[in-house]
Amino acid sequence: MLNPFRGFNAVFYKEALHTRRDFGTLFFSLIIPLLQMFLLGFAIDTNIRQINTVVYNADGRRESRELLDRLRNSDTFRLVRFVENDHDLTDAIVSGKFRVGIKIPVDYSDRLLHQMSAQVLVLIDGSDSSVAGQAINVTTSIGLDESLRRALSNSNAPFAVDMRPKLLFNPDSRSPNFFLPGLTAVLLLNVTTFLSAFSIVREKERGTLEQLFVTPVRPMGLLLGKILPYLIIGFFELCMILAFMRFVFLVPIHGSVLLLAILSLPYIFVSLSLGILISSKANSQAEAMQLAFLTILPSIFFSGYIFPRETMPRFFYILSYFVPATYFIDITRGIILRGASLIHLWIDAAALFTIGTLLLIIAAHRFQNKVIMA
Amino acid sequence: MTDSTQPAIVAENLVRRFGQFTAVNGVSFKVEKGEIFGFLGPNGSGKTTVIKMLTGLLPLSGGDATVLGLSVRSDPETVRENIGYMSQNFSLYSDLTVTENLTFYGRIYGLSSDRLRARMDEIVQLNGLAPYMNRLAAQLSGGWKQRLALGCAMLHEPKLIFLDEPTAGIDPVARRQLWDLLFELSAHGITFFVTTHYMDEAERCSHVAYIYFGKLIADGTPDSLRALPDVQPPGTYRVEITAPQVTRALRVARTIPGVRRATIFGQSMHALINDDLDLEHLREQLLKQNIVVAEIRPLAPSLEDVFVELTFKHQAEIEAARA
Numbered sequence: 001m002l003n004p005f006r007g008f009n010a011v012f013y014k015e016a017l018h019t020r021r022d023f024g025t026l027f028f029s030l031i032i033p034l035l036q037m038f039l040l041g042f043a044i045d046t047n048i049r050q051i052n053t054v055v056y057n058a059d060g061r062r063e064s065r066e067l068l069d070r071l072r073n074s075d076t077f078r079l080v081r082f083v084e085n086d087h088d089l090t091d092a093i094v095s096g097k098f099r100v101g102i103k104i105p106v107d108y109s110d111r112l113l114h115q116m117s118a119q120v121l122v123l124i125d126g127s128d129s130s131v132a133g134q135a136i137n138v139t140t141s142i143g144l145d146e147s148l149r150r151a152l153s154n155s156n157a158p159f160a161v162d163m164r165p166k167l168l169f170n171p172d173s174r175s176p177n178f179f180l181p182g183l184t185a186v187l188l189l190n191v192t193t194f195l196s197a198f199s200i201v202r203e204k205e206r207g208t209l210e211q212l213f214v215t216p217v218r219p220m221g222l223l224l225g226k227i228l229p230y231l232i233i234g235f236f237e238l239c240m241i242l243a244f245m246r247f248v249f250l251v252p253i254h255g256s257v258l259l260l261a262i263l264s265l266p267y268i269f270v271s272l273s274l275g276i277l278i279s280s281k282a283n284s285q286a287e288a289m290q291l292a293f294l295t296i297l298p299s300i301f302f303s304g305y306i307f308p309r310e311t312m313p314r315f316f317y318i319l320s321y322f323v324p325a326t327y328f329i330d331i332t333r334g335i336i337l338r339g340a341s342l343i344h345l346w347i348d349a350a351a352l353f354t355i356g357t358l359l360l361i362i363a364a365h366r367f368q369n370k371v372i373m374a
Numbered sequence: 375m376t377d378s379t380q381p382a383i384v385a386e387n388l389v390r391r392f393g394q395f396t397a398v399n400g401v402s403f404k405v406e407k408g409e410i411f412g413f414l415g416p417n418g419s420g421k422t423t424v425i426k427m428l429t430g431l432l433p434l435s436g437g438d439a440t441v442l443g444l445s446v447r448s449d450p451e452t453v454r455e456n457i458g459y460m461s462q463n464f465s466l467y468s469d470l471t472v473t474e475n476l477t478f479y480g481r482i483y484g485l486s487s488d489r490l491r492a493r494m495d496e497i498v499q500l501n502g503l504a505p506y507m508n509r510l511a512a513q514l515s516g517g518w519k520q521r522l523a524l525g526c527a528m529l530h531e532p533k534l535i536f537l538d539e540p541t542a543g544i545d546p547v548a549r550r551q552l553w554d555l556l557f558e559l560s561a562h563g564i565t566f567f568v569t570t571h572y573m574d575e576a577e578r579c580s581h582v583a584y585i586y587f588g589k590l591i592a593d594g595t596p597d598s599l600r601a602l603p604d605v606q607p608p609g610t611y612r613v614e615i616t617a618p619q620v621t622r623a624l625r626v627a628r629t630i631p632g633v634r635r636a637t638i639f640g641q642s643m644h645a646l647i648n649d650d651l652d653l654e655h656l657r658e659q660l661l662k663q664n665i666v667v668a669e670i671r672p673l674a675p676s677l678e679d680v681f682v683e684l685t686f687k688h689q690a691e692i693e694a695a696r697a
Contacts, residue, residue: 010481014467014474021469211465214429214536215482216455 007217011225015199019229029195030237033187034244040183041176041249048134050078053100054092057082061109067120067146071102076138089123099125100135112150169254169337176249181332182305184241185325188264189271189299192234196275197288199226204283219367223360227272234268235261254339260332263345266352267328273359274324280366299325327352380443382407382534382565383428389436390423397423399588400437405581407533410556410566412579414681420588421569425536428567430454442534455483458527458535462542464519468512472503472522475511476529483530490529497525501555517548524555534565541570553578573678584681591684600675605683609649610634612679616642616669617660626663630656637682642669644679 019026057064071077083089092098101123111118122139126132203209245251282288303325320326327348334340383405390398398420405411415421426432430450439446441453466475480490498504501521541549576582584592592599617623624643627636632651636643657667
C-alpha cells in the first residue's frame with residue numbers, strides 16, 4: 001500500500017501533456033541556449049592578438065626597423081601609429097586607444113653596432129592583466145632572442161638549450177574548443193533548473209499542488225514524475241548543443257560522443273533536482289527565478305569554466321567541489337578535448353549522481369513535511 | 375473496513391498552534407455518515423486549518439481525530455486514499471481538457487483503466503459535463519469548473535468529501551445546481567464536509583457547526599441551534615418589524631423597555647422582546663415616536679440570528695474572564 005513512488009505514472013503522463021500543449025514556451029526555452037552559444041562562441045576569444053600599439057622610433061635606421069618587423073610578425077602587436085616625441089607616445093596610451101607604446105632610442109643602432117647594450121622602452125597599459133601579461137612575455141622573449149642571435153652570430157655554437165613546447169589536445173589554442181565544452185554545462189544548467197523549478201512553482205501558484213497533497217500521491221512519485229519528462233527534454237537539448245558545437249563551431253570531439261551523452265544524464269539530473277529544491281522554497285515564479293540565478297553564478301565562476309580552479313584561494317577551491325558544473329566541465333573537456341574515457345571520468349559521474357540524489361531526497365523531505373505549506 | 379454505525383468524522387479536542395498563535399483551540403465534533411455537515415465561521419477563524427488537520431496535511435498539536443474510522447495521526451496516507459477534497463480555487467489544470475483532468479486524478483488514485491472509464495461515464499451522467507469533454511478547463515465557466523472539480527474529487531468513490539467554500543464566486547443558478555447535486559449524492563450515503571459563508575447554504579445542511587477564532591461555539595442541527603436557550607432565552611420571543619424608515623425605527627425600538635435586542639435585516643428589523651410586551655403595545659409605543667409600522671409578526675430565529683447571539687455571548691465570556 002505504501003509504495004513510495006505512488007502517483008509517478010499519473011504525474012509523468014500529465015507533465016508530458018503540459019509540455020506538449022505549451023510547446024511554444026518549451027521551444028523558446030530550448031532555442032535560447034543555442035542563440036547564447038552562437039553569440040558567446042563568436043565573441044569570446046581568449047587568445048590575445050593584434051594589440052593596438054603606438055611606436056616612437058627615434059632611431060629610424062635598419063636595426064630599429066628590423067626590430068619593429070619582428071614585433072609585427074609576432075601577431076601580438078599591431079603597429080598602428082608612429083609618433084615623433086615622448087609626449088605623444090604617453091598621451092596615446094593615456095587616451096586608452098593604445099595598449100602598448102614602444103620607444104626605440106636615438107642611439108639604438110649605434111650601440112648595437114658598437115657591441116654595447118641598447119635599451120628599448122616598452123610602455124604597457126596594465127589595466128587589463130591578460131593583455132599586459134601577453135605584451136610583457138612577447139616583448140621580453142623577442143628581446144632575448146635578438147640578444148642571443150647577436151651574441152652567437154660570430155661563433156658557430158648552436159643554442160645550448162632549445163625548448164620546444166608542443167600543445168596537446170588543442171594545438172591551435174582555439175578558444176571555442178576550450179570555452180564551448182564549458183559553456184555547454186552552464187547553458188544546460190540554466191535551462192533544466194528553470195524548467196523543473198517552474199513546473200512545480202506553477203502548481204503552487206494555481207493551487208493544484210495543495211490538491212495533490214490531499215491525494216495519495218507520495219512526494220517521490222510526484223518529484224520523479226516531474227523530473228523524468230524534463231530529463232528527456234534536457235537530453236534532447238544537450239544533443240542540440242553538442243551538434244551546434246561540432247558543426248557550427250567545428251570543435252572536434254576526440255572521445256566517444258555516446259559516452260558524453262550518457263555521462264551528461266547525471267548532470268541533467270542534478271540540475272533538475274536543484275530546480276525541484278528551489279521550488280520547495282519559492283512560492284512564485286519570480287522568486288524561483290531569483291533563486292535559480294543564485295545557483296548559476298557559482299557555476300560560472302567556481303567551476304573552472306572561466307577561471308582555472310587550481311589558482312583559486314583554498315576556500316573557493318573546496319567550494320568548487322560542491323558546484324555540480326565543476327564535474328560536468330571536467331567530463332565535457334575530458335571527452336571533447338582529451339579523448340578521455342570512462343576510466344578517467346566515472347568518479348565525476350558518480351559525484352554528480354550522488355549530489356543529485358541528495359538534493360532530491362532533501363526536496364522530497366521538505367514536501368513530505370509540507371514545509372512549503374506553512 | 376469500517377462498520378456502518380461508526381461516525382464519518384470524530385474530532386476530539388483538536389488543537390493546532392503556529393508558534394505562539396493557537397489557530398484551533400480544543401475543537402470537538404462528530405459527523406455522522408450521510409450528513410451534509412456545514413462548517414461555518416468568519417475568515418481566519420480556523421476553518422481551513424481544521425480541514426487540513428482532518429485530511430492529514432497539518433500535524434495535530436493536540437487532540438485526536440478519526441476519519442472514516444482511520445486515525446489521521448497514525449494513518450494519514452490511508453485517510454487520503456478514502457476521501458475526496460475540493461478546494462476553493464477548484465485546483466484544475468487549465469491547459470488540460472476535461473477528460474485529461476479526470477484521467478489524471480483517476481490515475482492518481484490508482485483506478486484501472488476499465489474502472490476509470492466506467493466512473494467517468496457515471497460522473498459525466500451525473501453532472502452533465504458530456505458536451506465539454508474535449509474543452510480545456512480554462513475555457514469552462516465558473517459553474518462548470520466547479521462541477522469538473524467535484525467530479526475529480528469523487529472519481530475514486532470516496533465516502534466522505536471535503537468541500538472548502540465550493541460556491542465562492544459562483545453565480546446563483548450554479549450554486550443552486552451544486553446543492554441539488556450534493557443532496558442527490560448525500561442520499562446515496564456520501565458524507566459532505568462543507569465550509570461556506572452563505573447563510574442560506576448553512577440552512578440547507580443537516581448539521582452545522584460554527585467556529586469563532588479557534589473555538590467551536592455552536593454544533594447541532596439548524597433546528598436544535600434555533601432552540602438553544604442562549605438564542606431564545608426563556609420568557610422572550612422574536613419579531614420581525616417592517617417599517618418605512620427602518621434605521622430610525624431601529625434607534626427608537628432600542629429605547630423601548632422590554633426590547634432586548636434589535637438588528638436590521640434588509641428592509642425590516644428583527645427584535646428579541648420580553649413575553650410581557652405584546653405586539654399591539656409595541657406598535658403603539660413606536661407610533662408615539664412617529665414610527666408607522668407596516669407589519670409586525672412573530673418570527674423563528676434564523677441561523678444568522680443564532681450565530682450573532684452565540685458570538686455576543688462568547689465575546690462577553692471572554693471579557694468576563696479577562697476582568
